Amino acid sequence: MLQLLWLVVAIPVASATLLALFGSNLSRRVVAVLGAGSVGVAALITLLIGAVFLASPPMGNVYVQHLWTWMSSGGFTPEIAFYLDPVSLLMLLVVTFVGFLIHLYSVEYMHDDEGYARFFAYMNLFVASMITLVLANNLLLLYLGWEGVGLCSFLLIGFWYRDPQNVRAAAKAFIVTRFGDTAFAVGLLLLFTRLGTLDIQDAMHRAAMQWSTGSSIATAAAALLLGGAVAKSAQLPLQTWLPDAMAGPTPTSALIHAATMVTAGVYLIARTHVLFTLAPSIQFLVAIIGTVTMLLAAFSALAQRDMKRVLAYSTISQIGYMFLALGLGAWSAAMFHFMTHAFFKALLFLAAGVVIHAVHEQDLYRMGGLRKELRLAFWAFVIGGSALAGLPLITAGFFSKDLILWQSWAGPNGNAWFWAAGMTGALLTSLYTFRMILLAFYGPQQLHVRAKSGLAVRVSLVVLCSLSLVGGYVDTPPHFGGTPALSNFLNSVLPPLEEVHIGPITETMTVLSASTVFALGLWLAYLIFGPKRSRQPAQNLLEQLWLAGWGFDWLYDKLLVRPFQWIARKSAADPVDVPINGLAQVTVLGYRALRLTQTGQVRWYAAGLALGTAAILAIAFVAR
Incomplete structure (x- = not known):
């Protein structure tokens, strides 16, 4: 079964190609089957591969599939090869399964759009690019997937390209992330010239053997990779593109935020964690960037009127939590929060799409009272929002966020400042989340519901609701009487943190603190934005x-x-432009002269043919 790994990439690529070439000639039913079905088949194969991987783990918990040599130049011979281990398997499961639910939702949500086939071609290519990034055995192939998701985000953010504002948002995302991509590319060149390879595992092994901790070369390499990560994952100072990316269709927003694009930076740091442990100053900078981004984005979410922009700033803030965990060396905690975040953030975006489609409005202050007519969307927001805010013991988000908060306090690299910042972020998250829910679903109803959801949308929301509730139990911490199964699985390839014994009293206090900030945020949201309060921003x-x-x-x-x-x-x-402009002018003059010959009068064309024939015969006669 593991030999079928290449199909997980190939099937979405094939579907994207077919839809791009022939989509305009296909019926919407066929487009839907190709678009959503290809990702569904990829998800099914991934589930089977995951089951085999867990039941009969390969040697070293690693499976490598060599397909062919990409190129060979001197000593540089990168391969098209896929690397499957617990980290990439977790990413692969989330990308394909959550991606399939978003595609299924899109079948109905985008049904009336004139660019239906084009949309699914872009979405399939988006998923295929992210899968390539996740499975890449070498950094060059990873970079191909990295640029692929960048291209697809540009195409999808500017999907409705007739609106100049959407085109500007797409261009902004593309340009801002180019800064990070440039740093990443320079980092790859540095690694290759110093280590002689771009194979990820080989490069990490050589770096650990050849470079000392804190060396300038290790610091430079880690800093350059961090530059790529902060741009792709919308962290300070390159976070500005993500809120504007909401110009694209809502399923696109869900895919970018939950399963692709912004999580790429988190994966890159986790995959190359050896470099960051060799550069403690850069790893500490990762924690600082995550902490500051988490707080600034949470405050921005608190002031937004647009429902999707609230969720966009929320994503920036939650990715900040992941960066905080990575900076503290809590690698498995960061990946755990990535997984739960994918569930509840996809749920929130898709529920937001239901609301927006139903009332044709995104301004929270023009909504209100929608919980009675949009019951499924309301409960999706309640469940997804509670997971985002960390409702204790019930939602997936609580377990993953609590693990990060616990490590920020009791972990070997944690301290009171990181813990206080994390708790403040949790309070703000609860506040802005329930502000959004109260404004949209409570108070007087101001807008008429024009459309209701169909089966595809309902199935997607119900499945994501379930995952947002139970997804955290795959890694229940020991102080809850459970087994951290996911952390143990990931720690087979990621370095685990030193075990910290903080005692039952401190453990209880950390849980109570997280529960308190959740309740305090909910109470403040009701106090300030409740149905009986002023609804003016x-x-x-x-x-x-x-x-x-x-x-x-x-x-x-x-x-x-x-x-x-x-x-x-x-x-x-500039004088340098003179010859170039002159050549252009000569071309224009030639075009204008040739245009004069196109009169539309047949007799002139016939006369021209006759004269040309006579001239050719005369030349041939003279030449003899």
Whole structure:
């Protein structure tokens, strides 16, 4: 069964190719079968592979599938090869299964869109690119998948390209992430020139053997990879593209936030964790970036009016939790939170799509009272929101977030400052989550519901609701009387943290603290945004700053965009351009001259043919 691993990539690629070439000539039913069915088959194969992997683990908990040599130049011979271990298996299960649910939802949600086949072609390629990134045996193949998800995000964010605002949002995402991709590419060159290989496992082994902890070369390599990670995962200072990415269709937002794109940076750091342990200063920087991003994004989420932008800033904040865990060396905790986050964030985005489709509105302050007419969407928001906020002992998000908070306090690299920041982030998460639910579903109803959900949408939401509730029990901590099965599985390839004995009293206090901030956030949300309170958004300067994402766009516009535009205008008359412009003018003149010959009068065409024939015969006669 493990030999079928290549099909998990090949099937979505084949479907994307067929839809791109022939989609306009296919019926919507066939497009739906190809688009959603291909990812469904990939998910089914992944489940079977996972079952075989768990039942009969390969040697070293690693399976490598060599397909062919990509290229060979000197000593550089990268392969098209896939690497399956517990980390990539977890990622693969989430990408394919959650991706399939989003595709199933899209069959109904996008049914009336004129670009139906084009949408599924992009989505299939998106999933295939992420799978390539996850399974890549070498960093060059990983980079191919990395750029693939970047391309697909550009295509999907700007899917409705007739609106210039959507095109600008797509271009912004593409350009901002180029900064990180450039750093990543330089990092690959550095690793190859110093280690002589881009095979991930071989490179990590050589780095551990050749580079000392804290060496300048290890620090530089880790810093360059971190540059790529912060851009792809929308962390400070390159987080500005993600809120604007909400311009794309809602299923696209769900796929970007839950199963692809923004999780790529988390996976990259976890996969190359050896480099970061060799560069403690950069690993500490990862924790700092995650902590600051988590808090700033949570405050911004608290001020947003647009439902999807609340969820976008929420994703930035939750990825910040993952970066915090990675920076503390809690690798398995970061991957655990990645998994639970995929469940409840996909659920929230798809539920938001139901609401937006039903009332044709995204402004929370124009909604209200929708819980009676949109019952499934309401309960999806309650379950997904509770998982996001960390409802104790019931939701998946509690277990993964509590593990990170526990490690930030009691772990060998934790301290009171990280723990306090994490708890503050948890409080803000509860506050902005229930603010969103109260504004959308309680109070007087202001909008009429125009559409209801069909079977495909309902199935997707119900399955994700179930996963958001029970998904955390795969890694129940020992202080809850459970077994951390997922952590033990991941720790077979990721270095586990040193076991910390904090005592039952401290364990109880950490759980009570997490429970307290959840309840406090819920109470404050009801107090400030409850159905009997004013529904007008505040206009104070601080909230305006939060609404604007702390002014990063304004700052970058002043420091980067405007100076670049000024330089471009000033260099428009550069002497170097004269010959190039001259060549263009010659081409234009030639085109205009040839255009004069196209009169549309047959007699002139016949006369031209006759004269041309006579000239050719004359030349041939003279040549003899």
